[in-house]
Amino acid sequence: MELKQIGIIHSPYQTKKEDPKQGKFDHEISEIELFDEYKVGLKNIEKLTHLIILYWGSQSDRQTLETKTPWSEETMGVFSTRSPNRPNPIAFCVAEVVEVKDNRLKVRNLDALDQSPLLDIKAYSAEIDAYPEARRKE
């Protein structure tokens, strides 16, 4: 299962330290540049208010299986967190569409580091993806 880089993310975050813990708590604009050969795949994307963005965590550690989050002292399995470190560092983020121009999409709330390889863009659907009742039981 070999991935193809389909574009590149231009973001204000140059280092892991600057990177927001989660995109939604931040309001910076990032720019997603899709490589020309994939441009036709963007048809109608300007009609969507929110997108699912998948990108590659180039700086992630793929051996990590346990981690601590910024929110707790407890050790967690990586699969019960959003840690960038995990066997397949495919980062997931919901971004708000600000502007679509040719093969470039300006979005808000993306937490990617600058130059992150873009893997996929999907329509976000409130009907199938929004679970406001989801929670972590104590």
Added chain:
Amino acid sequence: MELKQIGIIHSPYQTKKEDPKQGKFDHEISEIELFDEYKVGLKNIEKLTHLIILYWGSQSDRQTLETKTPWSEETMGVFSTRSPNRPNPIAFCVAEVVEVKDNRLKVRNLDALDQSPLLDIKAYSAEIDAYPEARRKE
């Protein structure tokens, strides 16, 4: 960017025809089997009500850039849809946790075909992932 298969999905859907268009409209139970070597990564997962599941669309066409959805006659770019066909067929689904037993997770609302390779599991957070206001503008 080479992916590792970290587990396998056991689902009631044997063929593309049986596969529900989106998991949320279906209430079947699927079972996610994580390979033993990754088991430690599940620590605390039983506390979560909802998970993000990423799996590989083995039967997807990676050359497709335009498609029609079941909901419209209009041709769409694959990136403005949820079509399984796309350059990197990483399928995304939010699933409800039903039961966790050792390295096996029973979940509801997963739309994967039986035997799909598991790529990642992440915590779903209502706070950062639920956008009930998201929509497609006409």
